[in-house]
Amino acid sequence: MRASLATELTIQRLAVFAEFAWFERRPELGVLCRAARPNNALSVSTVQSALPGVTEAGARNVLAWCEMLGLCDSQGSLTRLGAEAAEDDEVPVPEQGTYDLWIARHPMLGCRILAAVRMTASREPSLDAVRPAVDLPPCGEVFRSIAEPRERFVLRKLAKAGGSPGCVVGNTEAWCRLRWDLDFDRGTNRWHLEGELDAPSASRTSALRPVQHAPESDEIDLRVVADAWGLGALRDFGRWDAQRQRLAVRFEGLSEDETEKFLKTIHLASIEVPGRGSFGEVVIEDLSIGPSSDVEAQDWASARLRRRLSRDAKYRPRHVLRALFAELTEETPLEPFAPALPSHTDLLTDLERADLASYWSLAAPVDLSPHVVPASDLDVFRVGADVRPSRPLDEPGHVRIPHGRSPSMREIAQLLVAGSEPIRALLCDRYVRGPENLATLELLVSSLRSASAISALDVWAGDKEFPAAEIERITSARPRRYTEVFQRDWPHDRYLLIALPGGGGFGWQMSNSPLHARPTTSLPTGDSPLRWKDFVATKLQREQLHPAMQRWFIEVTR
Amino acid sequence: MRAGPILPLVRDRVVERSGARIPAAWVRREMPDAPTKLGAWLVPVDSPITPSPRDAAVLVFAASGDSPAMRESLRHAAAGARVYVVVPSSWPGAGPAPAVLQSKRVLIRRIPEVLVDGIHTAGEARIRVGDGVGLRLDPVQARAMRSVFLRLFWHEATDEAWGGAVTPSWRTAAERPFDVPDVPADSPVQLRGVGQPLPTAARGSLVHLRHGEPPSIAPARLWFPAGPDHHDRLSQLAKAGAVIRSSDWLAADLISNSEGTTLLLPGSSRRLLVRTTSAQSTELRQALEARAAWSFEVDLALSGVGSRGAKVWLAGAADARGIEPRQQIPLTELDPTELRDVERCEPEQWPAPDPLALAVQYTWTVRPPRLPPASTDDPLVERWKNLESEWSRRIEAARTSLGELDAESGRLERALSVLAGSILGIKSERQRLLERTEKLAERPPSRLGSAVAAEVLGELAKVEAAIATLRSDLEKTDREGRERAERDRQHLAWQAAVDEAARQIPDLVHALEEAKADAERLRRELEAVVIEIKSADKADQRDLHVRQSRLVEDERKKTAHVDRLSREVEDLERRKSSPFEFKPPRTPVSRPPGDRPRFVPAASPPAPAAPPSEDLPRVGALRSHRGQRLLSITRWEDLEIGEAEASRLKARLVGPERP
Numbered sequence A: 001m002r003a004s005l006a007t008e009l010t011i012q013r014l015a016v017f018a019e020f021a022w023f024e025r026r027p028e029l030g031v032l033c034r035a036a037r038p039n040n041a042l043s044v045s046t047v048q049s050a051l052p053g054v055t056e057a058g059a060r061n062v063l064a065w066c067e068m069l070g071l072c073d074s075q076g077s078l079t080r081l082g083a084e085a086a087e088d089d090e091v092p093v094p095e096q097g098t099y100d101l102w103i104a105r106h107p108m109l110g111c112r113i114l115a116a117v118r119m120t121a122s123r124e125p126s127l128d129a130v131r132p133a134v135d136l137p138p139c140g141e142v143f144r145s146i147a148e149p150r151e152r153f154v155l156r157k158l159a160k161a162g163g164s165p166g167c168v169v170g171n172t173e174a175w176c177r178l179r180w181d182l183d184f185d186r187g188t189n190r191w192h193l194e195g196e197l198d199a200p201s202a203s204r205t206s207a208l209r210p211v212q213h214a215p216e217s218d219e220i221d222l223r224v225v226a227d228a229w230g231l232g233a234l235r236d237f238g239r240w241d242a243q244r245q246r247l248a249v250r251f252e253g254l255s256e257d258e259t260e261k262f263l264k265t266i267h268l269a270s271i272e273v274p275g276r277g278s279f280g281e282v283v284i285e286d287l288s289i290g291p292s293s294d295v296e297a298q299d300w301a302s303a304r305l306r307r308r309l310s311r312d313a314k315y316r317p318r319h320v321l322r323a324l325f326a327e328l329t330e331e332t333p334l335e336p337f338a339p340a341l342p343s344h345t346d347l348l349t350d351l352e353r354a355d356l357a358s359y360w361s362l363a364a365p366v367d368l369s370p371h372v373v374p375a376s377d378l379d380v381f382r383v384g385a386d387v388r389p390s391r392p393l394d395e396p397g398h399v400r401i402p403h404g405r406s407p408s409m410r411e412i413a414q415l416l417v418a419g420s421e422p423i424r425a426l427l428c429d430r431y432v433r434g435p436e437n438l439a440t441l442e443l444l445v446s447s448l449r450s451a452s453a454i455s456a457l458d459v460w461a462g463d464k465e466f467p468a469a470e471i472e473r474i475t476s477a478r479p480r481r482y483t484e485v486f487q488r489d490w491p492h493d494r495y496l497l498i499a500l501p502g503g504g505g506f507g508w509q510m511s512n513s514p515l516h517a518r519p520t521t522s523l524p525t526g527d528s529p530l531r532w533k534d535f536v537a538t539k540l541q542r543e544q545l546h547p548a549m550q551r552w553f554i555e556v557t558r
Numbered sequence B: 001m002r003a004g005p006i007l008p009l010v011r012d013r014v015v016e017r018s019g020a021r022i023p024a025a026w027v028r029r030e031m032p033d034a035p036t037k038l039g040a041w042l043v044p045v046d047s048p049i050t051p052s053p054r055d056a057a058v059l060v061f062a063a064s065g066d067s068p069a070m071r072e073s074l075r076h077a078a079a080g081a082r083v084y085v086v087v088p089s090s091w092p093g094a095g096p097a098p099a100v101l102q103s104k105r106v107l108i109r110r111i112p113e114v115l116v117d118g119i120h121t122a123g124e125a126r127i128r129v130g131d132g133v134g135l136r137l138d139p140v141q142a143r144a145m146r147s148v149f150l151r152l153f154w155h156e157a158t159d160e161a162w163g164g165a166v167t168p169s170w171r172t173a174a175e176r177p178f179d180v181p182d183v184p185a186d187s188p189v190q191l192r193g194v195g196q197p198l199p200t201a202a203r204g205s206l207v208h209l210r211h212g213e214p215p216s217i218a219p220a221r222l223w224f225p226a227g228p229d230h231h232d233r234l235s236q237l238a239k240a241g242a243v244i245r246s247s248d249w250l251a252a253d254l255i256s257n258s259e260g261t262t263l264l265l266p267g268s269s270r271r272l273l274v275r276t277t278s279a280q281s282t283e284l285r286q287a288l289e290a291r292a293a294w295s296f297e298v299d300l301a302l303s304g305v306g307s308r309g310a311k312v313w314l315a316g317a318a319d320a321r322g323i324e325p326r327q328q329i330p331l332t333e334l335d336p337t338e339l340r341d342v343e344r345c346e347p348e349q350w351p352a353p354d355p356l357a358l359a360v361q362y363t364w365t366v367r368p369p370r371l372p373p374a375s376t377d378d379p380l381v382e383r384w385k386n387l388e389s390e391w392s393r394r395i396e397a398a399r400t401s402l403g404e405l406d407a408e409s410g411r412l413e414r415a416l417s418v419l420a421g422s423i424l425g426i427k428s429e430r431q432r433l434l435e436r437t438e439k440l441a442e443r444p445p446s447r448l449g450s451a452v453a454a455e456v457l458g459e460l461a462k463v464e465a466a467i468a469t470l471r472s473d474l475e476k477t478d479r480e481g482r483e484r485a486e487r488d489r490q491h492l493a494w495q496a497a498v499d500e501a502a503r504q505i506p507d508l509v510h511a512l513e514e515a516k517a518d519a520e521r522l523r524r525e526l527e528a529v530v531i532e533i534k535s536a537d538k539a540d541q542r543d544l545h546v547r548q549s550r551l552v553e554d555e556r557k558k559t560a561h562v563d564r565l566s567r568e569v570e571d572l573e574r575r576k577s578s579p580f581e582f583k584p585p586r587t588p589v590s591r592p593p594g595d596r597p598r599f600v601p602a603a604s605p606p607a608p609a610a611p612p613s614e615d616l617p618r619v620g621a622l623r624s625h626r627g628q629r630l631l632s633i634t635r636w637e638d639l640e641i642g643e644a645e646a647s648r649l650k651a652r653l654v655g656p657e658r659p
Helices: A027-035 A044-050 A056-069 A080-088 A222-231 A256-261 A294-311 A318-329 A344-354 A356-367 A409-417 A435-451 A468-475 A482-486 A547-556 B068-078 B139-155 B231-239 B278-289 B339-344 B379-415 B417-441 B449-535 B538-577 B636-648
Strands: A002-009 A011-025 A090-106 A110-118 A142-144 A152-158 A164-170 A175-183 A188-198 A208-210 A239-241 A246-249 A263-273 A277-291 A398-401 A424-429 A457-461 A494-499 A505-510 A535-540 B009-016 B021-028 B042-044 B057-061 B082-088 B106-111 B118-120 B125-130 B133-137 B159-162 B189-193 B206-208 B221-223 B243-246 B253-257 B260-265 B270-275 B294-301 B311-313 B327-330 B359-366 B621-625 B628-632 B652-654
Touching: A002 A090, A011 A188, A027 A044, A027 A056, A027 A080, A027 A090, A044 A056, A056 A090, A080 A090, A090 A152, A090 A188, A110 A142, A110 A152, A110 A188, A175 A222, A222 A239, A222 A263, A256 A263, A256 A294, A277 A294, A294 A318, A294 A344, A294 A356, A318 A356, A344 A356, A356 B082, A356 B106, A356 B159, A398 A409, A409 A435, A409 A494, A424 A435, A424 A547, A435 A457, A435 A468, A457 A468, A457 A482, A494 A547, B021 B231, B042 B278, B057 B068, B057 B139, B068 B082, B068 B118, B068 B125, B082 B139, B106 B139, B118 B139, B125 B139, B125 B260, B133 B139, B133 B278, B139 B189, B139 B270, B206 B278, B221 B278, B231 B243, B231 B294, B253 B278, B260 B278, B339 B636, B379 B417, B379 B449, B379 B621, B417 B449, B449 B538, B628 B636, B636 B652
Parallel strands: A246 A277, A424 A457, B057 B082, B082 B106, B206 B221, B221 B243, B327 B359, B628 B652
Antiparallel strands: A002 A175, A002 A277, A011 A090, A011 A152, A011 A164, A090 A110, A142 A152, A175 A188, A188 A208, A239 A246, A263 A277, A398 A535, A424 A494, A494 A505, A505 A535, B009 B359, B021 B294, B021 B311, B042 B133, B057 B118, B106 B159, B118 B125, B125 B133, B189 B270, B206 B253, B243 B294, B253 B260, B260 B270, B621 B628
């Protein structure tokens, strides 16, 4: 979540008679301060070592001056000014006179002199206009001008008239706005001033110049701020979940972008920041949102699914649709509410009325599937539900890994070998690339080797990003590109071919790649449970396979 | 002997063929051509199927726009079933959107070729095997048919559309969601490439072929498309005992042998193979055994085929035809070289008649030899024309000369009466010559033949010479008359001059004497002044000198005057005493126009034209073409004379030029 706040500051222009100190470059004092660094203090000996030839009395005199300038205290310890002077050779040089000051007050910056200008004798105000000064900036604090950012000054002492400081209030059209950006996710914030001040030489206020303020940050606990807002200003938009730092909202009224990203942008006229006052022009961006109820979550999930189906109306078998629904809901704010993918029949009934393209994209792959689609696959599919399928992984001619099951690669390899004694195997998969897939390939190869006497696994893969050397290292066989073996007639599905002694063999047509299985542990082995997407492998006869695959059987048995 | 103008001649010949035989042919006799009875497996293709339940899948192969399966599928869609249809790429073609596109329950995909028209529902599967005939599939066949459908639907679709939209739009077929495995080789319904081996016929088998070549082994019964091809092979099979028929109702090839019955539906790239069950095979056999209209027969008597409405399809013929009572065969035109051969000219070869013709009539046209369009007059004709032209010119020149002599003699007669006698003689001679000229003009040489022509030409030369003599005489008479008149004129002029001189002489003499006296007086005065100058004083001398000068000038002028008068007197005296002298007038030298310069010797006058050695033909026109002499006649009546004249003139006798 990010927030952008702003508030207008009131600028006061005062003319005061005071003792001021302007920072000037004084290298000799910088030398003194640097000499004091080892002990973090100035002493007679330090001065004498830095300024050879100076007598002790002279050194004491120098120390007194440094104390007067504020570079050290009465004990000679370096002050913050002294430490800065050791860095940049700049020290505040006092003077006395009449000064024109621009002053702003806000909890974020206190009472701050924004700019100061020496007043000449001709421009000095009349004594009749002097009024008692109240709530003036603190003396001794270093201010940096936002009109001339190179200028720094210190208000050392205000002259008093009748026991209290006096001032002359001047006219000004200067204006300033404080803009504050808060990033709750990163835990950072920055604020700065923007606006215009009177030109220094202008007696009238018509001449203005832009301010130049380097951004500053504020020490504030942003989680406290978020909770305060969630329970306060954001109450009208939803229910604040302080634990997840998320706003539970109603699905109705959300934009497409908000439902897809689970983020919302809110504009408010004003908002209160604890301890920092009230701000206007409030924009809260990327506010994390989620459903407020199971019904809302179901509607939300359905909307996302339909939008995806409509945007990309490609044919989707039921297992692909289930995977898509899982992708759209799992690890999102919807998952805790366990939204359900409607049954195939119910979903088609809804889509037939609204979106024929999506209707046919789901109906045809089921109606015209070359293999029987289990009725359980067509039933309601619920994400996040703690219901594990209990049926076995293998059926006659099929190996199925339903959503939620986490079999190991060795377990699957044994099912795919199907009790035979293969002499060679071939994996046809477009996407044998990427470190995660290759890591799973290693698991598959080791599992096949442990489940059979196969020494090497042939791999035919898509041409894009074809890591031949890496695959060969894993499989002990030279991989081949799809273009080389299939030319332009690439298969859609993945296949695992098992060659048996004597020229026999069979193939598995797989709905998904076994390489998409992901380990749940950091150092997986063949026996480690894996997270699978819906996976269905169907056993085929050799003559039902692609001609190139049929040729492979002949080649490996020569 | 033919008469009249020489024109092309049309001739004919009729040959009777009722005893001819045909080696082999398809014969069609009018009778029903469709199976009269269907059974449990062969059913009417449009017989209804029990509608599928809601959401059931119905698969449709729609091979054409009027697919019965497509029509049937609409009933199922209306009942709530989901209908999946594959159609060929050309579907639906032009015209209004088909009704199937109105249904929301229909998904259509286009594939390059739909091999069969059929439907697959949960309860029944059926394919169309012939005109109006469908074959029901058993459950095993139906499952295999579904697999074939899935393979075509998912792997071969190019674009797709679904019904229900106001304006259905086709989109590129979306990617298939999975691979459909190939149908196993032992499947009862499968796709076969056209190049893959098919079941072969064996002796005793039953074969129905829609395309290709007849089997090499004679089956018991063969159905083969009637047509113009493969008659030799079919004849061999028929002679080997095969009963060969043709029937159009079955749209598939069929081979039924001891291994079973196989149907092969047509296709350009692949074919759908269906292995039938024994029950299906039995019904197919029964349907094929039904009588077919076409039969292939060998050694066929032409007279025996003439049953009413029978059609015969011969080898190589474009289509079947009935028996033709009389065939008209027009032959090419003949062009005999001799005019006399026109009546007896016939073609050297007679084209073979239509095997199905009971009689044949040949017709042809004989074109007589004709004068070529670019022929010109023969040189002999030219020579005769030139002679005739020269003859006419000379006759006309003689006439002109005689006319001029007549006019000239008349003029002289009027001008010089003294010549009247001579002119009278000339006129009479001219009249005689004119009469001879007119007689010659009535006898042009080209009509007389070359011998007589030479005589008349000689006579004409004589007349021309006489005319020339007569002209010379007239010119001489004219010249003498003119000289006499000139002498008289000159004498009159001489006499007048003498008389004028005698009249002027006295006056001139008197004037001469006066002039001489004045001259003498002046001479004396001058002498006196000269003397006076010598004695005069200076003042007078000046005046005397002036006077002396004036007298000198006057004396010089008077002396010149005296000399001129003296010469005039002498001249008149000489003229008065001169005799008469006749000066004949100068005869003008006339040169005939075109006369050459004197240094060019005159060419000898052209010899008088001699008549050609050959006479012109008596009939026709003598022409020449490319060096050949042609005698053209226009009527058959001139044929005899024309042949004789052509022989004499060594010319080829031809008819007139083509109009």
